[in-house]
Structures are given as structure tokens and as C-alpha cells.
Amino acid sequence: MIQLKNLERYYKSGFQKSWVLKGINLDVKQGEFITIMGDSGAGKSTLLQIIGMLDAANKGEYNFFDEEVHRFNEKKRTELYKHYIGFVFQAYHLIDDLTVYENIETPLIYRGIKSKERKPLVAELLDRFNIVAKKDLFPDQLSGGQQQLVGLARAIIGKPKLLLADEPTGNLHTKQGEEIMKLFKELHAEGMTIIQVTHSEKNAEYGDRIIYLEDGYVREDKNVNELLEKN
Amino acid sequence: MWKHNIKLTFRNFKRNKTSFLINLIGLSTGLACALLIYLWVNDEMNIDKFHAQDDQLFQVVQNYERTEGIRSRAITPAYFSKEMKDALPEVIYATPTNNEYNFTEPGIISLGEKDVKARPLFAGKDYFNVFSFPLLQGDKDQVLVDKNAVVISEELATKVFNSTENVVGKMIRWEHDVFDGEFLISGIFKKLPESSTEQFDVVLNYEHALDPFEESRNWWSDAARTFFILKKGTDLQQFNKKLTTILRSKPYRENCSMFAQQFSTRYLHGQYENGEISGGRISYVNLFSLIAIFLLIIACVNFMNLSTARASTRMKEVGVKKTTGASRWNLIAQFLTESILMVGLSFVFSLVLISMFLPQFNEITNKQLDLNISSQTLFSILSIVILTGLLAGSYPAFYLSGFKPVNVLKGKLNNLFGEKWIRKGLVVFQFSMSVIFIVSFLIINQQINFIQKKQLGYDKSNIVCFTSKGQASNKLESFLNQIKRIPAVESATNIEGGGFMGNKNNGTAPTWEGVPVTQQMMVPRPHVGYDYLKTLGVELIEGRSFSKEFSNEEDNVIINESAAKLIGYENPVGRFLYRGSDYKIQIIGVVKDFHNESLHKKIKPTFIRFQPTGKDIMVKIKPGQEVATIQKLKKTYEEFHAGFPFEFTFLDDEYQNMYESETKVAALANYAAGVAIMVSCLGLFGLAMFTTERRRKEIGIRKVLGSSVFGIVRMLTSDFTKTVFIAILISIPISFFIAKSWMANFAYGIKLSWWLFLVPSLVVLLVAWITVGMQTVKAASVNPVHSLKDE
Numbered sequence A: 001m002i003q004l005k006n007l008e009r010y011y012k013s014g015f016q017k018s019w020v021l022k023g024i025n026l027d028v029k030q031g032e033f034i035t036i037m038g039d040s041g042a043g044k045s046t047l048l049q050i051i052g053m054l055d056a057a058n059k060g061e062y063n064f065f066d067e068e069v070h071r072f073n074e075k076k077r078t079e080l081y082k083h084y085i086g087f088v089f090q091a092y093h094l095i096d097d098l099t100v101y102e103n104i105e106t107p108l109i110y111r112g113i114k115s116k117e118r119k120p121l122v123a124e125l126l127d128r129f130n131i132v133a134k135k136d137l138f139p140d141q142l143s144g145g146q147q148q149l150v151g152l153a154r155a156i157i158g159k160p161k162l163l164l165a166d167e168p169t170g171n172l173h174t175k176q177g178e179e180i181m182k183l184f185k186e187l188h189a190e191g192m193t194i195i196q197v198t199h200s201e202k203n204a205e206y207g208d209r210i211i212y213l214e215d216g217y218v219r220e221d222k223n224v225n226e227l228l229e230k231n
Numbered sequence B: 001m002w003k004h005n006i007k008l009t010f011r012n013f014k015r016n017k018t019s020f021l022i023n024l025i026g027l028s029t030g031l032a033c034a035l036l037i038y039l040w041v042n043d044e045m046n047i048d049k050f051h052a053q054d055d056q057l058f059q060v061v062q063n064y065e066r067t068e069g070i071r072s073r074a075i076t077p078a079y080f081s082k083e084m085k086d087a088l089p090e091v092i093y094a095t096p097t098n099n100e101y102n103f104t105e106p107g108i109i110s111l112g113e114k115d116v117k118a119r120p121l122f123a124g125k126d127y128f129n130v131f132s133f134p135l136l137q138g139d140k141d142q143v144l145v146d147k148n149a150v151v152i153s154e155e156l157a158t159k160v161f162n163s164t165e166n167v168v169g170k171m172i173r174w175e176h177d178v179f180d181g182e183f184l185i186s187g188i189f190k191k192l193p194e195s196s197t198e199q200f201d202v203v204l205n206y207e208h209a210l211d212p213f214e215e216s217r218n219w220w221s222d223a224a225r226t227f228f229i230l231k232k233g234t235d236l237q238q239f240n241k242k243l244t245t246i247l248r249s250k251p252y253r254e255n256c257s258m259f260a261q262q263f264s265t266r267y268l269h270g271q272y273e274n275g276e277i278s279g280g281r282i283s284y285v286n287l288f289s290l291i292a293i294f295l296l297i298i299a300c301v302n303f304m305n306l307s308t309a310r311a312s313t314r315m316k317e318v319g320v321k322k323t324t325g326a327s328r329w330n331l332i333a334q335f336l337t338e339s340i341l342m343v344g345l346s347f348v349f350s351l352v353l354i355s356m357f358l359p360q361f362n363e364i365t366n367k368q369l370d371l372n373i374s375s376q377t378l379f380s381i382l383s384i385v386i387l388t389g390l391l392a393g394s395y396p397a398f399y400l401s402g403f404k405p406v407n408v409l410k411g412k413l414n415n416l417f418g419e420k421w422i423r424k425g426l427v428v429f430q431f432s433m434s435v436i437f438i439v440s441f442l443i444i445n446q447q448i449n450f451i452q453k454k455q456l457g458y459d460k461s462n463i464v465c466f467t468s469k470g471q472a473s474n475k476l477e478s479f480l481n482q483i484k485r486i487p488a489v490e491s492a493t494n495i496e497g498g499g500f501m502g503n504k505n506n507g508t509a510p511t512w513e514g515v516p517v518t519q520q521m522m523v524p525r526p527h528v529g530y531d532y533l534k535t536l537g538v539e540l541i542e543g544r545s546f547s548k549e550f551s552n553e554e555d556n557v558i559i560n561e562s563a564a565k566l567i568g569y570e571n572p573v574g575r576f577l578y579r580g581s582d583y584k585i586q587i588i589g590v591v592k593d594f595h596n597e598s599l600h601k602k603i604k605p606t607f608i609r610f611q612p613t614g615k616d617i618m619v620k621i622k623p624g625q626e627v628a629t630i631q632k633l634k635k636t637y638e639e640f641h642a643g644f645p646f647e648f649t650f651l652d653d654e655y656q657n658m659y660e661s662e663t664k665v666a667a668l669a670n671y672a673a674g675v676a677i678m679v680s681c682l683g684l685f686g687l688a689m690f691t692t693e694r695r696r697k698e699i700g701i702r703k704v705l706g707s708s709v710f711g712i713v714r715m716l717t718s719d720f721t722k723t724v725f726i727a728i729l730i731s732i733p734i735s736f737f738i739a740k741s742w743m744a745n746f747a748y749g750i751k752l753s754w755w756l757f758l759v760p761s762l763v764v765l766l767v768a769w770i771t772v773g774m775q776t777v778k779a780a781s782v783n784p785v786h787s788l789k790d791e
């Protein structure tokens, strides 16, 4: 599904280049649940953004479903966001002026799905995430965990093939985090490809592969089962 | 999608009430101004356009080539229309009407006891074929064939007969100072539209306009206006040549030429220079339109600035939407929906403003505009509204929708630099326009003040003007004597030719020794009765005024200093001027130059001639006794003029009327300046509010670090001050240029001194300071604890 070859990302300051990512090689198969870990500033977010095509690499290859990503224009990317990729953010990034219901519904509107057909889809997710009672509240009336549930619902309502989550539980306390991770697990079980960034070993265990970044390099790329066996 | 966008828009308005209000007030004021002006422009553009054959309806304009240049007037010899119709097959119908100098006064239509005032038109038999004023009754080919036939208006018929039925075939009586008689009604025409420049109540056979004036049928006289219907596709240039050929084949017309002008264009393009159409009211239409557009842009700028200033709060929304699959066009549509809705709401509000200010606006513009507009106008207005929405929304829409989600989600604003400059540029534009409007306002008002205070060389105060009408002219002398007997009347005189002090009575100057007779020059040649100089208070330098002690005063002339200088006689009094080879005119007096024309024109050599039969009377009244004296004048007038109401004006007002267009522009400039500065300051207020809000934390920290309130206010205002300063620097040369070209219309006027530019600049600067200052002082006085604790 995703192939990264010798990927580089650097910032120029003056004449100096400072690398954020260097020599990244990565293969992601459909259905995998990958966790990216590493210290702060290691380049995790940058990598995730490149995979999500929000950012572009300076050098190297990136193929998405065997297509070269650097050839994509904005229109093509918009198409991908509509049908292939969903995002979950650490800061939730809900739209303040929209209710819970409306926030979840937004991606469907951009897909041109009629209001009548949107209703059952949103209702189903509200039900599944146990937030039916909150559907008419605005984001600032929700707790962080609830907001992230809405964020996740919004990310998956379009049934994306790939879910990208940058520290989705970073602002949540353990119990709320667990709830989110369980949902990730379920989605994974349903066949969704997931790439998440997290600092928590525990969260990483929900996935099946862990990539450790260090100063822009891939230090380790391990199967979770192997890891668990080792411990 | 639309529902979603509209929903978001309203939530956004609710969340940001202040900027919503600023936009609402600014946009609705701008729109109200623009739409009022649009209504006016629309009305102007439609004047005379309603004729069925508008594109074929022409009027003949004649050029008179004289030594001092070509003069163009839309009058022709009486029978020119007949001549051209007979000679030129491309003329389908042609008609003469009386020229605009005769029969300017209404007459009286009477039937039995009823007397109704009626404005006459004298027209040829095809008049109703040329002009498509519909006839309620009568055959348009026939109604004016008979010499004693008369066509009357619907309103007149209703007034006289209480009906328009069974009116044709009846006789009515017509009374007018020039002629009267009994006429047979041959038709009734429908009420003339207000958008017609031709306004009359009765149409009489054209021959009646000629009968009273012996010479009007001659080829050297211009007793007609000539209108005609031209065949489609005629080459106008060739046609004009043919007109000129016909004209020049007549006696006295070798120095004249002619051209045809589409009738409906004369209203806006009624001025001529060098024998060609050079403009006219169209310049006001253009000026007003330009002002409307600028006011609208100023209002739109507020919307743009506030939207982009709030960008940081909108960025997250843009970023998130993009990652959920919104295309750039989706977002542009969303922001444009927002601006169009904003403008739409403002439009509704502006309708309220318009209905409030329409009466006042009508007064300034002399119109009867209302909001009962046609669907076509409504369509144009809605187009203006939507265009305004697009204009206001375009920049924020493209700017905000262009954010890269990755930057937004990282919380970085990397193209803020350019944005700040654009915002500053827009503020500079707003305030430049404000300064320009205020400078214009000031200069126009100063000039009008100058016009009012100017020493004119005569005293225009307390002079009442009126015209002796009807058959009273043979009793004119006793009438004047009677007036002079009224105790508070200081002096009275009569002049011929009407207009402002008889100055319409221009003509060729006499010649003098050493000058060839062929050299002709147009000069003011007022024809006046006794006591002209005394009544007006014109100062006599040498010689004497016209007096009853002398006979043959008709052969004498009083000249002004300019004329004396031009003639160059050493002791002019007692010497002679010549008209032709055998008519000598003696100079009996020289007066100081006085402004017998408007201040637009330089004082010309003036030759005052004697004519005791002039019907335009001027009476000088002692100050403080106007009301009582006018009552007495009225009584005396009515004794001598049975049936004619006493209608008078003050010379003061007539003088003022010469500056009607300036007064109008001044009124508009007042409003435009007020609106421009108000709307600009609203925008600045909004911007200042956002800036201080964004820097709330910084202000708190600075205060904790020991900065004074004043220091913080200065920090926050210095940016705005610089911007407004740049605006001033840009606007001064522009407004100087505008002022200079406007002042070129006047031969006499104010000097463009520096304070006329400095004062508006200071006003704008001060108002801007107050606007920003209110915000910043508030922000700077906040206890830092409040702004720092909520993080």
C-alpha cells in the first residue's frame, strides 16, 4: 500500500540544511496497524504528515497504491482525503462552530452525499461511540476524551483505507485513552490500515508493528508479537 | 453543501458579533450610498429614452463660426425642417417647434369661468409622428394640420372639462402675453412621462409661434428647434454635410454649419466645444458613479480586512476541512457564501437607510426617485449586491482557502508577512480616499463661500425680480412709476431679455474707430431702462446714466471698464461706436467692471444699451422692510396684470442658481466625505480591536515588566499612525490635482492654500487616533493578572 524509499525531509536555514528525516525506507501493507515511536523532535509527526500528504519529502520516493505521490496535484490529494485517508489529531481540531453531529457529518458533505443518506451513517457512529446524547453539543461543551471520540468518528465516517493518528491520546487521561485504543483495535480488526504516533508503550501494544525513530532515522522496525515474546 | 455553508456563516456571525456589526454598518452605509447614486444615475440615463424610435429620433444642432470660436446651439431657421424633409429622402418625418427662448412663460387656457395655467408648445403637423407621445384621442397625422387646432394634455382636459371624453371638437380660449385666440381641440395626449425633457400642456400649430414676430420667418432668424426621424442605417457624416449644404444655400448662413444629434443623448451630452459634442451632465453622472464605486470599495475593504485579520481563528477550520476532503473550491464557496450573505443582510439594512434618506437625496438632486423600481432595476441592484459580495469576499476567500493544512495544524502562519502588507495597503487606500473626499468637501465649500462673499461690483441684496406679463406692457411706464411710489422702494428698473440681469441678451459688439466692420465679437449687451445702475448699485466712473432729461437714449451706450480698455479711446465719454456704416452710437458713460455673468467667466467688455420697454423688472427694497413691501408690490402688480399671479424671485437667489451644480456637488461631497471617514474608522476600529486582542498577552507581559499605559498605547498606535500617514502623503498630490482641475472651471476663485490640505489630513489623523486610542487605552489599562492567568 505504502512504499517509502530513501525519503529525506530537511529544512533550510540560511545555507545550512537540517535534516528531520533521512534515509527512511518503509513498506506498509494493507491491513497493518503500525505505531511510530521516538523521542520528541525525532520526526514522527513529520513522517506521518508526509505519509498523509500534508507535507512533501525533499528527496526519495513515496508510492501510494503504486502511484508516485509527488505527481499528485491538489485535486488528486483532495480526492484521496475524501476516499482513502482519515486523520486524527492530538488537539482534536474539531470545528468550533459545528455541533458534534455536524462535525462528524462534514466529510460526507464534501463527498456530495445527500442529507438523507448521511443521517443513518452519522447515527450509526454516534451509537457505536456512545455519544448519541451529545450530538447537539458544541466541542467546547465536551471533555477531551469525548472530543477525541468525535474526532475519530469524523475521521472514519468516510470509511478510509488508511487512518493516520498523531498522538491521539496525548491529551487524554488513561481511561479515555484506552477507550480510543479499543476502537482503533476494532477498526483494525475490520481491516482498516492504521498508522499512529504515540509515546505510550501500552498503546503501541494494540498495534502489530512498531517503528522507532531517532533523529530522523529508523532505528528499529519490529513486530509487536516478537517484542511481547521477548519481554 | 449550501445549507452547511449558510449554517456556518450564521454561527460565525453570532460568534463574532463585533465584526459582524462593523461589517453590517459599514456595508449597509456603503451600499445605501451606492444604491442611492445608482437610482439617480439610472434615472439620468433613462431621460428621453422612452421614444419608440429613440435610435432614429434626431435634433439639428447648428454651429456658428465666429472670430472668437465656434458656438453651437440647437436652434434653426423656422422652415429648415420643411426644407430638409423635401430635399432629403432619408428624413422620414421632420417637425419644427418653437425655440427655447420664446414662450418660456405659460399662458392661460380658459373655458367659461375656468382659468388654467398651461405651458405651450408650438409644433409642426408631424410632431406626434416624430415624438411618440401617445394620443388618447385624435389622429396623430391630423391633430396639428389645422392652424386653429390645439392638442391638450390629459391633465389639462381633466382640469378644464373634468373628463377626457367628449372634449375633442370643443373650443377653448388661449391667453398669453404674446398672443391670444380661440382654438378647437383636436386631440388629447397622455400624461408626459417624468423622464421627458419636453414638458408642455398644450400643443399649438407652429405658425402661431411665428406670427407675433415679424422677422421670425426670415432665414437669418433662428425661430425653431428641428426634430426628425432619420432612416435606419444613414451615414451620419454624409448626412450632416447635406444639412450644411442646404443651410448654406440660404441667405446669411455662409458661416454656419449643422449636424444631427440623437435627441435622447442631448440631455447628458448637451455641451459643445469647437462645433462638436463635448459633454454635459454626463460628467456629473460619471463623477457620482465614481464616488459610489469608491464608497462601496471602502466598505468592502473593511470586510476584507476584518476577515483576514481574523484569519488565525479561521485557519484551523480550513486545515481540518482540507484533511476531511474539502477542495479549495469548496472552501472558496464557503467564504463567498459568507460574504454574499453578509452583503445581502447589509442590503436589507441599506433599504431602511435609503428610505430614510431618499427625501433628502431627492431634494439635493431635484428628482422624485422612489423605491418602486422596475424589475430591470431590481435585477441591476441585485447584481450590484452580489458583485459587492464577490468583491468583498474574493480576497479573504482566496487567501484563507490557500492555507496549507500542515502549516495550520502546526499553528504556523508563514504567509502572514504579505497579508499584513495587503491589509495595510487597503487601509491606506481607505484613508487616502477619505482625505481626498474631505479636501474636496473643504475646497468646494470654501469656493461656494467665496462666491457668496465676493464683491461683485454691484449689490445683489434686497432686489426683487419679476416679469410684467400679458397686455400690461403698454402701461409699463405708469406701472414702474407706481412701484417707485411705494415708500420702501429705493429704486426700480426694467430690462429686456430675462436671465440674470439681462445677460442672456448677448450679441455682436459694435465697432469703433480703427476697427474693420467685419470683425465680430460676442459680448454682453444688456438692454436696460432708467435707473439700472442705481438699482444695482453699479459704480459710474465717468459720464452719466440713462436719464429722462435726454432724448434719443436708444442711440447711446454705457460701457464698462473692460470695454473702454478694449476700445482704447482716450476720453471715451462723448465719442462714437458704430454699427454698420451709417449707425453711430455715442458713449455717455463708463462704469466700473461688475460681474454680470457667473464667476466661471471672466468679466467681458459690456455694452449697456437703453430700451425702456424691457419687461423684466428689478426692484431694490430698503433692508428690513421686505415682507411688507413685497405685499405692496403684489398688490400693485395685480392691479396692472389682471389674471396673472405675482411670481417673483430675489436676485440673491438667481445669483445662487448660477452655481446650482456646484451646490449639488458640494452637498454630495459632504455626504461622501462623512461616509468615507465613518466607514474607514469603523474598519480601523475593528482592526485595532483584533490587534489588541491578539497582543493581549504581550501587553500583560510588558506591563509586568514595567511599561506604562502610555508606552503601550504608543506601541499599539504607532503602526496605525504610520499607515494613516502614508495615506495622507499619497492623497495630498491627488487631491491637489483634483482641486486644481475643479478650480479651473472658475475665472474667479479661492487660492489653493496649504491649510486646505493640512486640515483634512489632521482631521483624519485625529479621528484615526481616537478610534484606535479608545481600543488601546482600554487594553493597556487592563490589570495584567487577568490577561496572563487564563493560560
Ligand SMILES: Nc1ncnc2c1ncn2[C@@H]1O[C@H](COP(=O)(O)OP(=O)(O)O)[C@@H](O)[C@H]1O
Pocket: A011, A020, A038, A039, A040, A041, A042, A043, A044, A045, A046, A047
Ligand atoms: N517548518 C520547520 N522549520 C524548521 N524546522 C522544523 C519545521 N517543522 C519541524 N521542524 C523540526 O523538525 C523536527 C521534527 O519535528 P516533528 O516531526 O514535529 O517531531 P516529533 O513529532 O517527533 O516530536 C523538530 O526538531 C522540529 O524542530
Ligand SMILES: [Mg+2]
Pocket: A044, A045, A046
Ligand atoms: Mg509530534
